[in-house]
Amino acid sequence: MEDQLMSGVENIPKIPKWFFRWYCKRELYEEMHGDLEEFYIDRLKVQGKFRADLWYCYNVLRCCQPYAWKNLESQSNSNIGMVRNFYLSAVRNLVKNKSYSLISILGLTIGISSFIFISLYIVNELSYDRFHTHHENIYRVSNKAIIRGEPNEQATTGAPMGKVMEESYPEVKKATRLMKSGPLLIGQGDYKFSEENILFADQAFLDVFDFRLLKGNPLNALKQPKSVVLTEAYAQKYFGERNPVGQFITVEEDTTHYLVTGVVESAPANSHIQYDMLVSLSTKDFANTDRWIGRSLHTYVVLEDGSSPDMLSQKMHEIFYKYMAPEISYYTGMPISEWEASGNSVSFKLTAIKDIHLHSEAQGELEPLGNLNHIYVFGLIGLIVLFMAIFNFINLAIAHSANRAREVGVRKVIGSTKNALIYQFLLESTMVVLLGTILAAFVVITFTPFFTQLVGKELAFGIDSSYLVWPVLAGMTIFIGLLSGLYPSLVMASYKPIQVLKSGLFKGHKSGWLRNTLVALQFIASIVIIISTLTVYRQIDFMLSKNLGYSKDQVLVIKRAGWLADNLEPFKNDLLSLSNVSAVSSSKTIPGKRYDLRSYRRPDNPETYLFLNNQVNYDYLEMMGLELVAGRFFSRSYGADSNAVVLNESAVRAFDFDDPIGEPLSSSFKKGRPLKVIGVVKDYNVESLHKSVSPISIELDLESNDFLSIRINSDPNIPVTLGQIQDAWLKHSNEKPFQYFFLDQEYERLYQSEVTTGRILLVFSTLSIFVASIGLIGLIAFTTLIRRKEIGIRKILGAKLMLLIQMLTKDTVILLSIATLIAWPIAYLATEYWLQDFANRVAISFWFYIISVLIVGAIVGLVISFHTVKASMRNPVESLRQE
Amino acid sequence: MGRSHIGEFEELVLLMVGVLYDDAYAVAITKEISKQSGRKVNVSAVHKSLYRLEEKGMLSSRLSDPESKRGGKRKRLFAITPFGKKAIDDMMELRMQLRQQIPDMAFQWKTN
Numbered sequence: 001m002e003d004q005l006m007s008g009v010e011n012i013p014k015i016p017k018w019f020f021r022w023y024c025k026r027e028l029y030e031e032m033h034g035d036l037e038e039f040y041i042d043r044l045k046v047q048g049k050f051r052a053d054l055w056y057c058y059n060v061l062r063c064c065q066p067y068a069w070k071n072l073e074s075q076s077n078s079n080i081g082m083v084r085n086f087y088l089s090a091v092r093n094l095v096k097n098k099s100y101s102l103i104s105i106l107g108l109t110i111g112i113s114s115f116i117f118i119s120l121y122i123v124n125e126l127s128y129d130r131f132h133t134h135h136e137n138i139y140r141v142s143n144k145a146i147i148r149g150e151p152n153e154q155a156t157t158g159a160p161m162g163k164v165m166e167e168s169y170p171e172v173k174k175a176t177r178l179m180k181s182g183p184l185l186i187g188q189g190d191y192k193f194s195e196e197n198i199l200f201a202d203q204a205f206l207d208v209f210d211f212r213l214l215k216g217n218p219l220n221a222l223k224q225p226k227s228v229v230l231t232e233a234y235a236q237k238y239f240g241e242r243n244p245v246g247q248f249i250t251v252e253e254d255t256t257h258y259l260v261t262g263v264v265e266s267a268p269a270n271s272h273i274q275y276d277m278l279v280s281l282s283t284k285d286f287a288n289t290d291r292w293i294g295r296s297l298h299t300y301v302v303l304e305d306g307s308s309p310d311m312l313s314q315k316m317h318e319i320f321y322k323y324m325a326p327e328i329s330y331y332t333g334m335p336i337s338e339w340e341a342s343g344n345s346v347s348f349k350l351t352a353i354k355d356i357h358l359h360s361e362a363q364g365e366l367e368p369l370g371n372l373n374h375i376y377v378f379g380l381i382g383l384i385v386l387f388m389a390i391f392n393f394i395n396l397a398i399a400h401s402a403n404r405a406r407e408v409g410v411r412k413v414i415g416s417t418k419n420a421l422i423y424q425f426l427l428e429s430t431m432v433v434l435l436g437t438i439l440a441a442f443v444v445i446t447f448t449p450f451f452t453q454l455v456g457k458e459l460a461f462g463i464d465s466s467y468l469v470w471p472v473l474a475g476m477t478i479f480i481g482l483l484s485g486l487y488p489s490l491v492m493a494s495y496k497p498i499q500v501l502k503s504g505l506f507k508g509h510k511s512g513w514l515r516n517t518l519v520a521l522q523f524i525a526s527i528v529i530i531i532s533t534l535t536v537y538r539q540i541d542f543m544l545s546k547n548l549g550y551s552k553d554q555v556l557v558i559k560r561a562g563w564l565a566d567n568l569e570p571f572k573n574d575l576l577s578l579s580n581v582s583a584v585s586s587s588k589t590i591p592g593k594r595y596d597l598r599s600y601r602r603p604d605n606p607e608t609y610l611f612l613n614n615q616v617n618y619d620y621l622e623m624m625g626l627e628l629v630a631g632r633f634f635s636r637s638y639g640a641d642s643n644a645v646v647l648n649e650s651a652v653r654a655f656d657f658d659d660p661i662g663e664p665l666s667s668s669f670k671k672g673r674p675l676k677v678i679g680v681v682k683d684y685n686v687e688s689l690h691k692s693v694s695p696i697s698i699e700l701d702l703e704s705n706d707f708l709s710i711r712i713n714s715d716p717n718i719p720v721t722l723g724q725i726q727d728a729w730l731k732h733s734n735e736k737p738f739q740y741f742f743l744d745q746e747y748e749r750l751y752q753s754e755v756t757t758g759r760i761l762l763v764f765s766t767l768s769i770f771v772a773s774i775g776l777i778g779l780i781a782f783t784t785l786i787r788r789k790e791i792g793i794r795k796i797l798g799a800k801l802m803l804l805i806q807m808l809t810k811d812t813v814i815l816l817s818i819a820t821l822i823a824w825p826i827a828y829l830a831t832e833y834w835l836q837d838f839a840n841r842v843a844i845s846f847w848f849y850i851i852s853v854l855i856v857g858a859i860v861g862l863v864i865s866f867h868t869v870k871a872s873m874r875n876p877v878e879s880l881r882q883e
Numbered sequence: 884m885g886r887s888h889i890g891e892f893e894e895l896v897l898l899m900v901g902v903l904y905d906d907a908y909a910v911a912i913t914k915e916i917s918k919q920s921g922r923k924v925n926v927s928a929v930h931k932s933l934y935r936l937e938e939k940g941m942l943s944s945r946l947s948d949p950e951s952k953r954g955g956k957r958k959r960l961f962a963i964t965p966f967g968k969k970a971i972d973d974m975m976e977l978r979m980q981l982r983q984q985i986p987d988m989a990f991q992w993k994t995n
Contacts, residue, residue, distance in 0.1 A: 037954055543964070
């Protein structure tokens with residue numbers, strides 16, 4: 001019986017017990033803890049260990065009240081008076097060594113604010129789409145196809161998918177569909193704007209997602225055809241302070257009216273669904289058909305709790321065979337088994353909504369995706385900046401420890417314990433870090449707009465968006481304070497009074513290995529960062545300046561040239577009469593924009609090939625500056641060019657033609673109508689250089705004029721030319737909005753993600769190198785100061801200036817050499833890894849490796865030479881004088 | 884109010900020390916209050932009241948012999964002092980007096 005009870009007491013959790021013993025008055029401990037033990041044992045028997053533990057913890061916390069606390073005055077190491085004294089001496093020391101304090105605090109401020117900024121960015125990326133109440137159960141259906149062995153995943157599926165899933169599978173609770181619209185001309189009264197960010201959405205959209213309707217009825221706002229829901233900002237834009245609900249806006253034509261049925265919240269920045277307006281999907285006829293092939297939509301489903309998306313996607317093969325297969329057979333003219341046997345297949349994949357932003361591999365996403373690798377890179381550089389600052393702080397603290405030696409000696413003689421000294425120095429370092437954190441918080445608040453500009457997107461979280469930030473910052477402060485203060489405080493607390501108080505110079509602790517390691521780490525990080533930044537910039541520059549096979553400079557592109565309708569030719573003629581316009585042509589798409597896929601096959605061979613397809617007007621070749629390698633381009637002087645096709649070299653290689661000119665092709669998109677190859681153009685890149693050149697087919701279509709491109713002579717007066725083009729446009733388009741861009745700027749947007757990464761890398765690597773440099777300045781200033789007597793004696797004994805400089809710089813030069821040897825392989829692996837992503841990549845340049853070391857060497861040299869020369873030139877009388 | 888003022892919960896604890904006589908220590912008092920008044924009481928609140936009452940001179944205390952049930956720890960047993968008894972009596976008297984001064988009218992709730 002007694003044994004049992006004893007073992008019950010031993011079950012008491014250690015940490016709360018230790019905590020209780022720590023705060024509880026010694027004279028009360030026995031009786032109070034005895035009471036707690038009694039309760040614990042009672043509960044252990046009745047309610048089990050877990051609940052007993054929990055209650056025990058609760059009681060320990062409840063008992064932690066002033067009546068039970070130890071008397072602070074009687075304790076040697078937590079005496080309030082002593083903490084006050086620690087605080088005062090810390091402040092005095094900071095004020096006394098101004099340059100040391102400034103360097104430490106400045107470094108920490110930069111390090112911590114960079115770290116906070118990058119954390120905010122990373123949290124934003126990782127938090128995508130988690131704000132929906134049912135985000136665990138929302139999945140997006142994508143279409144995974146293998147066409148002739150080529151895998152291809154599309155984020156969109158056939159229009160009936162949502163409905164069919166809802167009807168066929170009980171675990172599908174709801175389904176909703178979305179379609180991103182091209183720009184539409186929206187009008188209200190006299191205002192007319194072309195709006196880009198319009199989504200067509202099913203009635204269930206507002207039910208499935210947590211986008212709150214501020215006005216209107218969420219159940220039927222998107223039900224009727226021609227209903228539109230505006231965000232607050234857009235309601236304001238079109239209707240000012242008036243209530244927009246029940247009003248009409250015009251879409252495209254002045255006679256087409258849509259009813260405003262509600263006002264919706266804007267989507268948060270960490271949503272992959274972004275919109276300015278929502279239009280009911282029932283407006284679009286194709287969305288209500290039963291056709292699977294052709295236009296497709298983003299489909300989202302809500303599953304029942306606990307149902308497995310993998311199992312469901314397996315089951316969805318039925319959908320393919322039941323609905324899609326007959327359509328495929330119809331279009332290809334072969335039974336589905338034969339189609340599958342020739343290396344084709346279609347399956348469906350369910351992607352959890354929270355994984356879309358970072359893990360989706362599908363084409364045709366609503367918004368640009370994030371890149372997990374970039375997140376790692378940013379996280380790494382954030383840590384590097386932070387640790388540069390921490391290393392500075394440690395190094396300077398150790399270097400300055402000799403200064404505090406007398407203080408330590410006196411404190412010890414008076415009766416301070418070693419522990420008390422350790423507490424003192426830890427408190428001091430935490431105070432400095434706290435100062436840095438507070439300043440960093442201000443820096444973050446002040447510079448947030450710059451940072452958003454730098455990363456090129458709004459962030460969902462700021463430093464002030466949650467109260468959780470404060471405990472996190474406090475925890476970080478304490479962590480960094482302890483981390484950076486631990487070693488210096490151990491060193492200082494271990495000084496022996498008899499040594500440090502003896503008259504004469506105390507040389508300080510010889511902790512050379514730690515200082516050298518930290519400095520070497522800073523060198524390594526600096527060299528790696530410089531090489532990486534240079535490589536990233538080199539690659540970006542390469543992509544932007546590479547000869548793409550067409551000439552993208554000096555091309556002005558007008559969007560939605562379809563508005564011209566019959567006035568296209570007169571407009572073109574007007575443009576060509578301008579002195580600065582050299583060529584004009586219209587096309588369905590342009591390089592850098594989305595290309596549709598078309599399948600082609602040779603009449604004698606069932607194998608089909610998918611090519612990127614563009615439909616263009618005459619003169620497209622001259623306008624784009626494409627190079628013709630064989631045959632001819634479309635021309636007005638031939639009548640039958642509507643059945644002609646021009647291929648690029650890659651497409652010719654795919655077909656393995658000996659002489660492609662005149663070869664017949666058939667394309668299922670033209671209902672098997674025979675086509676004839678009339679020309680071949682040199683390969684050119686229409687997609688990002690992440691990919692190699694794809695096969696392209698060009699067909700003639702005088703009706704496809706989504707884009708009208710104008711080649712302008714390189715003339716200094718672009719604004720005048722632009723004005724003339726605009727006048728002509730307004731005249732011929734019946735005053736439609738004039739929307740244009742320059743092709744080269746549009747092209748740069750393909751590399752937005754890389755350009756942003758490069759910019760972020762540049763800013764933060766500059767900061768980290770700056771932090772490392774000021775640390776080095778502080779460190780070298782101090783070491784030369786310590787050695788000034790040595791230098792004085794050496795000078796008296798006849799040492800030359802050069803010899804002294806050599807003596808003072810030797811260590812640093814050795815460190816830099818070792819760091820270089822370690823940094824180069826790391827940088828090589830890092831840049832190789834990053835460059836893997838690109839089909840067209842630059843070679844790794846040997847020069848970057850040299851340059852990086854030269855840069856670091858130059859900074860080090862500058863810092864050292866300033867201090868060493870100053871120290872060496874000083875008159876020995878000054879340094880050797882006895883005070 | 885002088886030093887003899889005590890709060891409602893303290894009064895309850897003081898009374899309970901008397902009720903339990905010879906076995907009045909925190910755990911027993913906590914359980915007894917829960918049992919008799921039906922309110923949930925944390926041992927910490929009882930501790931706090933006991934120490935304050937002792938400080939005010941209304942309770943005296945001694946340590947018991949070590950008990951195996953408590954892992955060999957002693958417990959603090961409390962007893963009411965004469966001053967404590969006076970405080971209880973004063974309070975009771977005051978309450979009774981005030982109770983008697985309430986006119987019967989005050990308890991007649993006929994609504995018109």
